[in-house]
Amino acid sequence: MARKPQQNPQLDMTPMIDVVFELIIFFVVTLVEAQKKDDTIELEDGRNGIVLVPEELPPTHMQVDIGLRNGKARISMGDIEITPAEITRRAKERLKKYKTFPVLIRADFAVQHKAVAQVMDACAEAGVWQLSFMAVAEDKTHERKRLKRYKK
Amino acid sequence: MARKPQDNPQLDMTPMIDVVFELIIFFVVTIKQEDLFSKLNVNRPAPSTSKEESSDITVNIELGNAKRNNPNGVIVYNKKEVSRQELDQNLREIASTSKKTPIIIKCQLESPHKVLVDVLDICYKHELYSVSVFTL
Numbered sequence: 001m002a003r004k005p006q007q008n009p010q011l012d013m014t015p016m017i018d019v020v021f022e023l024i025i026f027f028v029v030t031l032v033e034a035q036k037k038d039d040t041i042e043l044e045d046g047r048n049g050i051v052l053v054p055e056e057l058p059p060t061h062m063q064v065d066i067g068l069r070n071g072k073a074r075i076s077m078g079d080i081e082i083t084p085a086e087i088t089r090r091a092k093e094r095l096k097k098y099k100t101f102p103v104l105i106r107a108d109f110a111v112q113h114k115a116v117a118q119v120m121d122a123c124a125e126a127g128v129w130q131l132s133f134m135a136v137a138e139d140k141t142h143e144r145k146r147l148k149r150y151k152k
Numbered sequence: 153m154a155r156k157p158q159d160n161p162q163l164d165m166t167p168m169i170d171v172v173f174e175l176i177i178f179f180v181v182t183i184k185q186e187d188l189f190s191k192l193n194v195n196r197p198a199p200s201t202s203k204e205e206s207s208d209i210t211v212n213i214e215l216g217n218a219k220r221n222n223p224n225g226v227i228v229y230n231k232k233e234v235s236r237q238e239l240d241q242n243l244r245e246i247a248s249t250s251k252k253t254p255i256i257i258k259c260q261l262e263s264p265h266k267v268l269v270d271v272l273d274i275c276y277k278h279e280l281y282s283v284s285v286f287t288l
Contacts, residue, residue: 020172046272049190049191112264130195
């Protein structure tokens with residue numbers, strides 16, 4: 001009862017194509033699209049901090065980025081530059097809607113405290129006293145880049 | 153001159169395997185290793201509140217940038233300049249008596265953000281979580 005391959009010369013490609021498509025879709029889906037943010041920011045280490053799971057952050061959270069551009073601090077949200085007054089306005093709006101929401105400050109390690117204070121005061125003015133600073137709990141890419149910047 | 157498939161029943165799989173490997177390599181290379189992030193919570197009192205210490209026992213840490221180009225900043229604890237290790241020792245002693253001790257950090261405008269995060273990290277290491285940040 002042995003099969004005779006000569007009688008059925010056309011190989012069915014369908015399963016293989018299925019598997020390849022499956023693989024492609026898997027990789028496309030697992031590559032989570034990065035949130036818009038200031039990519040130049042290098043964070044300081046904070047190994048003892050509370051581990052931040054991006055998926056667990058409530059969608060109401062507010063993230064403020066403080067980066068450096070030509071030695072000057074640049075305050076931004078979603079990579080769009082923003083003034084402290086605008087932060088106060090947005091925080092007030094959010095407070096009205098949600099009552100409470102976390103504020104995450106993502107500031108570059110080299111930025112001067114002046115800019116961080118501006119952001120903190122802008123939030124405090126809106127009535128948000130609790131803020132969080134973002135740091136690196138487990139370093140896989142930052143340290144190398146940070147060392148490079150130190151040398152400059 | 154039409155091809156007769158019956159004459160060549162074995163399909164050449166090589167190009168397909170090539171393409172699959174190419175795809176695998178492409179995805180492996182493009183996937184970036186992600187850092188794991190942490191957050192450090194602080195209290196920021198309103199700008200209008202006085203910066204005088206309350207009557208409770210608090211720990212004051214001042215942060216400054218004594219030398220203009222010191223990228224690491226300077227930590228002052230008990231009116232003495234201390235290193236990160238010394239501050240670590242001091243906070244360990246404080247945490248051993250009470251973990252609820254409020255910590256007040258006063259930052260100078262020119263101090264780098266790095267030093268504030270470093271000090272916060274040391275506070276968290278000893279489970280001192282009631283930290284307030286003032287600006288001098």
